[in-house]
Amino acid sequence: MTGAALEARGLSKRFGGVQAVDAVDVALGAGEMLALIGPNGAGKSTCFNLLTGQRRPDAGTIRLFGRDITGLPPRRVWRLGVGRTFQITATFSSMTVIENVQVALMSHHRRLGALWRRADRLYIEPARDLLALVGMADQAGRACGLLAYGDLKRLELAIALANDPRVLLMDEPTAGMAPGERAALMDLTARIVAERGLSVLFTEHDMDVVFGHADRVLVLDRGRLVAEGPPATVRVDARVRAIYLGEDARPVAAPPPENRP
Amino acid sequence: MDFLVIQALTGLASASSLFLVASGLSLIFGVTRIVNFAHGSLFMLGAYIAWTLTDALGWADHAGPLGFWGGVLASALMVAALGALIEIVILRRIYHAPPLFPLLATFGLALMIEDLVRLIWGPEDLLGPRAPGLDGAVTILGQKLPSYDLALIALGPLVLGGLWLLLHRTHWGVLVRAATQDRAMVGALGVNQARLFTGVFALGTFLAALGGAVQIPREAVHHALDMQIIVEAFVIVVIGGLGNVAGAFLAAVLVAELNAFGILLFPRIGLVLLFLVMAVVLVLRPHGLLGRPESEPRAAVAPTVDPWRPTGPTGWAVGLALAGGLALLPLVADAYVLSVATEILIFALFAASLHLMMGVGGMVSFGHAAFFGLGAYGAALATLGWGAPMAVGLVTGPLLALAGAAVAGWLCVRLSGVYLAMLTLAFAQIVWSVVFQWQDVTGGDNGLLGMWPDRWASDPAVFFWLTLGLCGGAIALTRHIAFSPMGYALRACRDSVRRAEAIGLDRARAQWVGFVLAGGLAGLAGALFAYLKGSVFPDVLGIPVSVDALVMVLLGGLGSLTGPLVGAVAYKTLAIVVSSWTDHWPLILGALIVGLVIAAPDGLTGLAHRLAAAGRHGRRAGRS
Numbered sequence: 001m002t003g004a005a006l007e008a009r010g011l012s013k014r015f016g017g018v019q020a021v022d023a024v025d026v027a028l029g030a031g032e033m034l035a036l037i038g039p040n041g042a043g044k045s046t047c048f049n050l051l052t053g054q055r056r057p058d059a060g061t062i063r064l065f066g067r068d069i070t071g072l073p074p075r076r077v078w079r080l081g082v083g084r085t086f087q088i089t090a091t092f093s094s095m096t097v098i099e100n101v102q103v104a105l106m107s108h109h110r111r112l113g114a115l116w117r118r119a120d121r122l123y124i125e126p127a128r129d130l131l132a133l134v135g136m137a138d139q140a141g142r143a144c145g146l147l148a149y150g151d152l153k154r155l156e157l158a159i160a161l162a163n164d165p166r167v168l169l170m171d172e173p174t175a176g177m178a179p180g181e182r183a184a185l186m187d188l189t190a191r192i193v194a195e196r197g198l199s200v201l202f203t204e205h206d207m208d209v210v211f212g213h214a215d216r217v218l219v220l221d222r223g224r225l226v227a228e229g230p231p232a233t234v235r236v237d238a239r240v241r242a243i244y245l246g247e248d249a250r251p252v253a254a255p256p257p258e259n260r261p
Numbered sequence: 262m263d264f265l266v267i268q269a270l271t272g273l274a275s276a277s278s279l280f281l282v283a284s285g286l287s288l289i290f291g292v293t294r295i296v297n298f299a300h301g302s303l304f305m306l307g308a309y310i311a312w313t314l315t316d317a318l319g320w321a322d323h324a325g326p327l328g329f330w331g332g333v334l335a336s337a338l339m340v341a342a343l344g345a346l347i348e349i350v351i352l353r354r355i356y357h358a359p360p361l362f363p364l365l366a367t368f369g370l371a372l373m374i375e376d377l378v379r380l381i382w383g384p385e386d387l388l389g390p391r392a393p394g395l396d397g398a399v400t401i402l403g404q405k406l407p408s409y410d411l412a413l414i415a416l417g418p419l420v421l422g423g424l425w426l427l428l429h430r431t432h433w434g435v436l437v438r439a440a441t442q443d444r445a446m447v448g449a450l451g452v453n454q455a456r457l458f459t460g461v462f463a464l465g466t467f468l469a470a471l472g473g474a475v476q477i478p479r480e481a482v483h484h485a486l487d488m489q490i491i492v493e494a495f496v497i498v499v500i501g502g503l504g505n506v507a508g509a510f511l512a513a514v515l516v517a518e519l520n521a522f523g524i525l526l527f528p529r530i531g532l533v534l535l536f537l538v539m540a541v542v543l544v545l546r547p548h549g550l551l552g553r554p555e556s557e558p559r560a561a562v563a564p565t566v567d568p569w570r571p572t573g574p575t576g577w578a579v580g581l582a583l584a585g586g587l588a589l590l591p592l593v594a595d596a597y598v599l600s601v602a603t604e605i606l607i608f609a610l611f612a613a614s615l616h617l618m619m620g621v622g623g624m625v626s627f628g629h630a631a632f633f634g635l636g637a638y639g640a641a642l643a644t645l646g647w648g649a650p651m652a653v654g655l656v657t658g659p660l661l662a663l664a665g666a667a668v669a670g671w672l673c674v675r676l677s678g679v680y681l682a683m684l685t686l687a688f689a690q691i692v693w694s695v696v697f698q699w700q701d702v703t704g705g706d707n708g709l710l711g712m713w714p715d716r717w718a719s720d721p722a723v724f725f726w727l728t729l730g731l732c733g734g735a736i737a738l739t740r741h742i743a744f745s746p747m748g749y750a751l752r753a754c755r756d757s758v759r760r761a762e763a764i765g766l767d768r769a770r771a772q773w774v775g776f777v778l779a780g781g782l783a784g785l786a787g788a789l790f791a792y793l794k795g796s797v798f799p800d801v802l803g804i805p806v807s808v809d810a811l812v813m814v815l816l817g818g819l820g821s822l823t824g825p826l827v828g829a830v831a832y833k834t835l836a837i838v839v840s841s842w843t844d845h846w847p848l849i850l851g852a853l854i855v856g857l858v859i860a861a862p863d864g865l866t867g868l869a870h871r872l873a874a875a876g877r878h879g880r881r882a883g884r885s
Contacts, residue, residue: 074762074763075762075764075766075767078765086763090757091756091757092753093757094568094755095568095756102749106746107750108764111746112747112771113774114745114746114747115745115746116741118571119746119748122746143568144568159764162764163765
């Protein structure tokens with residue numbers, strides 16, 4: 001696909017005897033919301049970690065707007081305009097909510113090396129705007145370590161948007177949230193994506209979220225891509241039904257959350 | 262050639278004892294995540310009790326009613342019972358404290374045991390009995406080897422085999438291995454954690470004491486054994502891989518042979534060689550020879566939940582008022598009090614510099630004395646070598662420390678957690694041995710004498726004011742750094758490496774900058790210390806000085822920027838006051854530390870916060 005925001009070809013990764021990801025092609029179109037789904041151990045998280053640079057692929061190439069980013073460390077990938085949120089939230093728990101966003105903004109503007117300035121006075125307005133965008137403005141001064149889980153997820157989204165990314169990678173953005181919160185967060189994400197012209201790739205276990213918000217769905221099973229297409233097509237795909245409802249009759253709606261190694 | 266074989270065999274015999282100690286330390290760390298600083302003390306206790314049971318009571322044939330081996334075994338069992346008691350009474354209360362706090366408790370225990378040993382057995386070296394039946398020598402390739410050494414060579418693999426069977430063939434062993442892999446999981450499976458931990462601590466203690474007891478026919482028993490052995494045991498555990506018993510065996514053999522041949526080949530740099538090997542192993546294999554990365558990397562320093570606030574106008578007013586009040590001290594105090602106060606100020610800066618690295622940067626250092634000492638020697642060499650004025654020495658000292666920290670930091674930031682801490686210790690020991698052995702320049706053990714402040718600052722009051730100004734300014738600087746963008750970068754890496762790298766932070770670079778700044782500030786403290794004392798000895802680079810800094814920071818509380826200052830003042834004052842009352846200040850200080858760790862796991866500043874909260878909220882504070 002030409003003009004893809006993020007494109008991976010022949011992505012492979014092996015851990016010992018396990019082929020976690022096997023020659024996977026991913027193409028995220030500009031302005032698209034693409035879901036990556038699959039049962040536990042299908043290789044979603046590994047795929048994600050390859051795309052963000054946390055792990056180096058054994059084979060395959062990754063291109064961001066045509067530029068080869070294969071093997072770059074996470075911080076370089078981020079500098080090129082890729083924001084990400086984590087499955088298990090990762091925030092700076094000794095700082096306040098707004099400081100978390102300020103640090104991301106300082107890093108984006110390459111101001112983190114300074115020793116003389118007072119950091120808490122930098123980028124207050126942009127940080128407030130980002131918090132307002134995700135509906136956290138009223139919690140700006142709270143200790144991040146005291147936030148409820150759903151709020152942490154929204155804070156992660158604000159942090160991920162701090163470098164004005166063109167591509168957003170969200171690893172299970174709604175895991176651990178109440179059903180009402182899930183819909184609200186995904187509606188919010190969809191709105192931001194539309195407003196800012198972002199492209200989003202997300203993994204998700206909640207099928208309501210997937211079929212309600214994805215433009216297109218990729219299905220991974222045992223490291224291989226087994227189906228791809230609009231939600232309506234994937235939903236009725238025989239192979240997908242076999243994977244999810246097959247021998248072990250896994251319920252579609254709520255499989256157990258995945259444990260990453 | 263023949264001689265080399267004998268040397269290698271002697272090395273193997275030493276390896277057995279080292280392996281016993283190190284495997285115990287490794288097991289305890291693997292399961293409980295406690296860095297047991299008292300492990301060397303328990304080794305020493307094993308040696309002393311074995312000496313009493315086999316020799317001191319004046320039994321015929323130096324055998325006692327239990328015989329030599331019975332005495333050795335009984336000693337190890339008695340110390341193991343003491344270990345179980347320590348775990349139940351003290352350590353069990355603090356597993357949920359911040360990760361480094363138990364270390365402080367075991368340090369307090371080490372102080373107490375050392376003093377108790379001196380009290381019970383006296384300060385003299387004690388010579389142990391020969392083992393009956395093994396007091397002869399065998400001739401190998403025309404050279405004599407004590408037959409006891411042969412028995413020891415066999416003991417190491419025997420214990421390794423026994424431990425392997427215990428860990429792989431028993432239900433208990435499976436639990437121990439599972440807990441080493443993932444402690445939370447074992448707890449979730451409904452295993453009685455408390456009993457498992459007590460058992461492991463007792464086993465580890467037993468091995469340490471046995472290691473000490475079997476050494477008595479080979480080496481004199483003395484009360485400095487604890488520090489000597491704990492450093493070697495740490496090095497072995499880290500080279501082998503934390504929590505890995507087979508790795509500990511491999512590393513014990515490596516270290517013992519290095520000791521045996523290092524003395525022959527490089528008599529001047531034997532110690533350096535040991536630590537160089539460790540540094541090389543850690544840089545090539547960051548988790549030791551046989552160690553594996555942890556399932557989930559744990560922060561060595563738990564982030565505080567209460568965000569730090571920049572010093573407001575009230576804070577600065579209080580700080581300036583305090584400094585102003587201190588500046589009046591020379592009007593009322595005599596020269597002795599002034600020199601004590603000057604020393605406390607210097608150590609407050611030393612502690613603050615370590616806190617910058619540990620509390621802000623999340624990098625634990627067991628070797629911060631390296632930079633304090635480099636600062637002292639940097640100043641001394643300028644003053645005595647070039648005849649430079651003090652103002653120059655106060656620049657060259659910190660610069661030398663800065664340069665040392667740049668080199669050490671470059672290596673250290675590749676590691677994390679306890680491994681990083683051990684590499685700082687290795688660096689400090691390397692610097693110590695260089696200083697100790699490079700007599701032409703550093704004077705070696707005799708030190709460098711006669712470097713007094715310039716005439717304008719020779720009055721104690723003036724030197725106190727100078728120190729107050731420099732240390733006060735430098736402490737204010739550490740505070741300022743904590744709230745600068747660089748400080749936020751450091752705290753970000755401490756809180757979550759994953760997130761820090763995902764927002765474009767170069768973790769290694771940020772931590773390196775933090776490391777170098779902390780080293781430079783410690784160097785300033787060291788330079789001032791040299792002028793205060795008028796001389797510099799290799800002691801300023803020693804492990805006790807590093808431990809002092811660590812204790813001050815932990816005592817004050819890692820979670821607060823005021824912590825290191827409170828800790829330094831409290832610890833130094835206590836040490837000076839108690840040591841003026843009694844010769845047994847280590848015993849009292851150790852007991853106070855242990856008591857404080859149990860009463861206030863968040864340090865003195867944490868305790869103060871909680872007391873203040875209790876005052877405000879009345880009964881609500883009881884739930885802490």
